Amino acid sequence: VSIHDQHLHRGAGGELHQFAENRQDVLTTSQGGPVADDQNTLRVGARGSALIEDFHFREKIFHFDHERIPERVVHARGYGAHGFFETYESLSDVTRADIFQRAGEKTPVFVRFSTVAGNKGSADLARDVRGFAVKFYTKEGNWDLVGNNIPVFFIQDAIKFPDMVHAAKQEPDRAFPQAQTAHDNFWDFISLTPESMHMIMWIMSDRAIPRSFRFMEGFGVHTFRFVNADDQSTFVKFHWKPKLGLQSVAWNEAVKINGADPDFHRRDLWQSITSGNFPEWELSVQLFDQDFADSFDFDILDPTKIIPEEILPVRPVGRLVLDRMPDNFFAETEQVAFMTQNVPPGIDFSNDPLLQGRNFSYLDTQLKRLGGPNFTHLPINAPKCPFHHFQQDGHMAMRNPVGRTNYQPNSFGEGPRESPAKGYRHFAAQEQGTKVRLRAESFADHYSQARQFYISQTGAEQRHIAMALTFELSKVETPVIRERMVAHLLNIDETLATTVAQKLGFRSMPGPADAAIPTRQDLEASPALSIVER
Numbered sequence: 039v040s041i042h043d044q045h046l047h048r049g050a051g052g053e054l055h056q057f058a059e060n061r062q063d064v065l066t067t068s069q070g071g072p073v074a075d076d077q078n079t080l081r082v083g084a085r086g087s088a089l090i091e092d093f094h095f096r097e098k099i100f101h102f103d104h105e106r107i108p109e110r111v112v113h114a115r116g117y118g119a120h121g122f123f124e125t126y127e128s129l130s131d132v133t134r135a136d137i138f139q140r141a142g143e144k145t146p147v148f149v150r151f152s153t154v155a156g157n158k159g160s161a162d163l164a165r166d167v168r169g170f171a172v173k174f175y176t177k178e179g180n181w182d183l184v185g186n187n188i189p190v191f192f193i194q195d196a197i198k199f200p201d202m203v204h205a206a207k208q209e210p211d212r213a214f215p216q217a218q219t220a221h222d223n224f225w226d227f228i229s230l231t232p233e234s235m236h237m238i239m240w241i242m243s244d245r246a247i248p249r250s251f252r253f254m255e256g257f258g259v260h261t262f263r264f265v266n267a268d269d270q271s272t273f274v275k276f277h278w279k280p281k282l283g284l285q286s287v288a289w290n291e292a293v294k295i296n297g298a299d300p301d302f303h304r305r306d307l308w309q310s311i312t313s314g315n316f317p318e319w320e321l322s323v324q325l326f327d328q329d330f331a332d333s334f335d336f337d338i339l340d341p342t343k344i345i346p347e348e349i350l351p352v353r354p355v356g357r358l359v360l361d362r363m364p365d366n367f368f369a370e371t372e373q374v375a376f377m378t379q380n381v382p383p384g385i386d387f388s389n390d391p392l393l394q395g396r397n398f399s400y401l402d403t404q405l406k407r408l409g410g411p412n413f414t415h416l417p418i419n420a421p422k423c424p425f426h427h428f429q430q431d432g433h434m435a436m437r438n439p440v441g442r443t444n445y446q447p448n449s450f451g452e453g454p455r456e457s458p459a460k461g462y463r464h465f466a467a468q469e470q471g472t473k474v475r476l477r478a479e480s481f482a483d484h485y486s487q488a489r490q491f492y493i494s495q496t497g498a499e500q501r502h503i504a505m506a507l508t509f510e511l512s513k514v515e516t517p518v519i520r521e522r523m524v525a526h527l528l529n530i531d532e533t534l535a536t537t538v539a540q541k542l543g544f545r546s547m548p549g550p551a552d553a554a555i556p557t558r559q560d561l562e563a564s565p566a567l568s569i570v571e572r
């Protein structure tokens with residue numbers, strides 16, 4: 039029993055080609071019935087009431103009424119393209135993943151770039167993280183490397199993600215700002231979340247307003263594992279380096295571009311690919327073992343930390359080329375479903391508590407967003423390798439098991455069976471401990487890498503960070519939030535903190551912030567809280 043139907047895999051948008059070929063034919067209903075008049079509803083006399091019998095009208099309007107699906111809960115605004123990944127050399131010593139076995143191997147990919155906070159119709163040049171999500175259609179199933187253009191994240195534990203996203207997006211009573219971090223809720227959350235300080239330095243830097251998608255880096259962020267044929271594990275961090283180099287726009291340019299052309303990044307990718315100017319990135323890895331990990335005073339499971347490239351240089355392992363725009367934005371870019379848990383044999387997870395939470399969240403959200411369990415039947419989400427399973431039915435099932443048996447084992451010698459040799463084997467990590475809700479002490483330093491990042495910037499870039507913080511915090515109406523932020527900045531760089539404080543008109547400086555998340559009691563005891571009213 040093979041439920042793999044090659045006919046359904048003509049590639050994303052295959053069905054749409056049928057429409058295009060039929061362009062000159064007679065207009066039909068979706069049931070295939072030919073239409074005689076698509077301009078007038080059926081009515082009683084030319085000026086009379088409409089008839090419910092008008093199945094043509096009802097079908098057309100019913101379908102239109104249902105055109106929208108929920109936008110992504112984050113990363114709602116995005117733009118995608120097809121291309122390929124080419125492996126430079128075999129990495130069989132560290133991973134059994136088929137995609138990394140042979141030099142010159144080409145794997146089809148679909149990539150979606152996005153902003154995080156803004157809604158689907160927001161402007162492209164908002165100050166924000168950019169998503170950099172890659173779906174590799176490998177010979178061993180889909181591998182989704184769902185990354186960002188910034189190598190660290192706001193929070194260390196996935197349980198904080200809903201709060202972080204609520205605070206970043208529009209405030210629920212007023213429904214604005216729609217794509218701006220410059221508001222009280224965002225900075226309130228950040229000022230109460232010391233672990234976000236490293237990310238905040240990146241977000242306030244020029245990295246958060248890229249000139250185009252073609253000029254930005256990408257990062258897998260978390261520490262992942264490679265696992266080889268002997269079941270040995272090597273830690274790995276993934277980096278995408280743009281062949282064109284890094285470029286950003288200045289804030290005043292971004293503001294103007296957003297007004298003049300909110301589709302600036304979309305247009306740039308469309309024009310460059312359709313004119314044969316294919317953007318390219320190199321995939322690089324940082325590979326290391328447990329002893330190396332233990333040599334740091336930060337934790338390699340902490341997604342607010344990087345491993346500096348001066349300490350562990352990145353090694354290029356392949357290139358990504360984007361050479362084809364989707365035929366249909368909705369069918370492909372909107373309906374593509376990235377999920378961190380899509381990994382082929384040879385790629386595995388670390389215990390990063392953010393990654394572990396993501397591995398639950400993405401499947402859950404796709405079920406809701408794409409309307410049920412059969413979203414892998416959509417061409418953009420289907421694997422491009424043979425696949426055989428007994429999943430069946432559900433809304434919109436396009437492929438069901440063929441024949442009698444839809445279970446295994448069975449006595450009829452039919453259908454696929456599991457394969458310990460070829461199948462996915464989870465790395466047999468040693469685990470033991472007490473069940474707790476506790477952040478490891480090794481996750482406690484929130485300022486050192488924030489400082490390193492700030493210091494690594496040129497003078498002009500540092501000024502941009504100070505200007506961005508000043509602009510953002512000047513939009514914050516609640517004084518204590520500004521004060522708390524300046525108190526955090528004091529732990530990062532004193533000159534930065536005093537510059538921002540002066541520009542905001544502080545009469546005196548607060549003391550440095552505490553690196554712990556304040557408890558409710560802390561906040562109640564804080565005299566500043568008396569001015570939190572707004």
Ligand code: HEM
Pocket residue numbers: 109110111112113116150151152168169170171184185186190191195196197199258259260341374375376392395396399400403404407
């Ligand atoms: C969407 C990256 C953390 C939940 C996305 C997308 C990217 C991304 C690139 C857009 C995918 C697309 O283009 O369709 C990241 C990175 C993270 C992170 C790099 C941290 C390092 C999290 C966490 C959660 C989460 C902690 C939840 C616990 C989601 C959800 C979506 C999403 C629900 C919407 C997916 C969809 O509807 O298609 N994320 N994310 N993310 N992310 Fe994350």
